Amino acid sequence: MKNRVMKAIIVDDEPHAIKVMSSLLEHYKNIKIVASYAKPEAALAEIARVKPDVIFLDIEMGYIDGLTMADLFNQQHFVDIIFVTAYAHYAVQAFDVKAIDYLLKPVQKKRLDQAIERLVTTRQARINGKDEVEPEGQHLHIVSFDHLEVRNQDGKRMLWRTKKARELFYYLWLTDDRKANKSVIIEKIFPEKDEAKALALLHTTVYQLRRGLADLGFSESIIFSQNKYRLATSLMSDLERVETLLLKGLADDKELDEIARLYKRDFLGDEAYDWALSTQHQLRNRAFTVVSGYMEQRLREGHFTFSDESLALLMYLNSLSEQGAGLIIEILSRQNRRSELVHFFNGFKTLLAKELKTTPSKELLSMYDEAMLQ
Incomplete structure (x- = not known):
């Protein structure tokens, strides 16, 4: 794993920023830049084909933010995210969605070294010598009486970043996927929020779940299709x-x-x-x-x-x-x-x-x- 070359794409609405990041990443033998995009919708359209391992993603991109884009990317292909931003106040939100790291512009080589090392370490721990797919015969074990707990077959527990992440997981588990429409989920899980805020929270929460499940070895466990979310993994409860x-x-x-x-x-x-x-x-x-x-x-x-x-x-x-x-x-x-x-x-x-x-x-x-x- 440590010697494996990871495919990377850069998404930033500033061409100069793409050029700078490309220049910095050229020095890493385990990173290969396979594409760069100034328009996030173009990256979204091609992610299923390109299948990158990591995205260096700008947070401030005009009409759409990188936090929302992170979830949209992962709806099509599970991928690690390293956020890049000129604003320090996004740091907390970046970690809320369990990004690998966030980098402040102008990016310093020392910080980029740390981010790449964290990326390698995280992927090594997640994969542990196996392919990045759900291992055959593996199940998620769900405890729903007495206390709430989700763990893999090795006993590793799901770490809930927020209460809403846990609630959303149990909702998806219990709800027929025909009823797990995005608008219905927002109504059930975020009833007190206005539509725009609720949608942003849903994207963040789904991203958290995907990261948590990937840490347990289930990296493709939440599928988004026809405006509906569903759990797509073997479960025991x-x-x-x-x-x-x-x-x-x-x-x-x-x-x-x-x-x-x-x-x-x-x-x-x-x-x-x-x-x-x-x-x-x-x-x-x-x-x-x-x-x-x-x-x-x-x-x-x-x-x-x-x-x-x-x-x-x-x-x-x-x-x-x-x-x-x-x-x-x-x-x-x-x-x-x-x-x-x-x-x-x-x-x-x-x-x-x-x-x-x-x-x-x-x-x-x-x-x-x-x-x-x-």
Whole structure:
């Protein structure tokens, strides 16, 4: 990799700046300038054909900025970006989109040396001796219950530059690509922003995601086509397993305990994404129906040795349900756990009074009294 010649293009609306950068880059044996463009739209039209490894991209280019162009380039061909600017205040934005580096005009050779070294190091770490494509048989692993996490098969975690980058990833993962229209994404992810600002933020956020996924070895994972974004990589998730268990039903206590381990907290945790609330509620309701139904069936068969984790899951899924409370009363009673039974029922009564301003039904009180007499 270190000896590989990297194809570079220069995009700058000032011909003199192109000439200066070309002259500087000629001294690097591992950089080959294959094209230069004074018009960014011309570079965009040819990037799929030229397929550069790196773009030296001006930020200030009149009617369109380099930050936006960076995303447009990567919609067609994943490429490393080194920004070039006459304005220092763009530095933070450049790193927000995970550029390899940014260089201030006039470019100094020492800084260019550092940028090229950073480029080589980054590409070496990313590729690690493999082709720049998704390795065969590799998957992204997504955690969506308890906490949010994305990692590759080696356990390397996705680093989220912003909360919006994480939200956009989960939105693309959950949304049918037919619904992932750019305008719909803006409406869902950036509802508080005006159209121009939201579009710029979307481009920046997509760029961040592409960089983060490339760092995990998935460099072509977000595809833009027909004005829609979609994730284009193999995925494995805890949601997939939870939905499989809920769809087929629980076969035994081992599967009940498995879903209890997975479903420690709500789907997507504490992230109250408006677009995900209906999915979150549906999953919770389905899980409660399946778990409570399994426990009722097993109790009728004379089985009551459920784990504490499964009892906690039942009440977590619907802490105000008398159906769930009745099951726990019966189970704790059969397990001869009187003190835990008293503690649970007192807590349930307190919760009903606080949340619903009510008390347990006569039927539930009778069940509890009967259990305490046994």
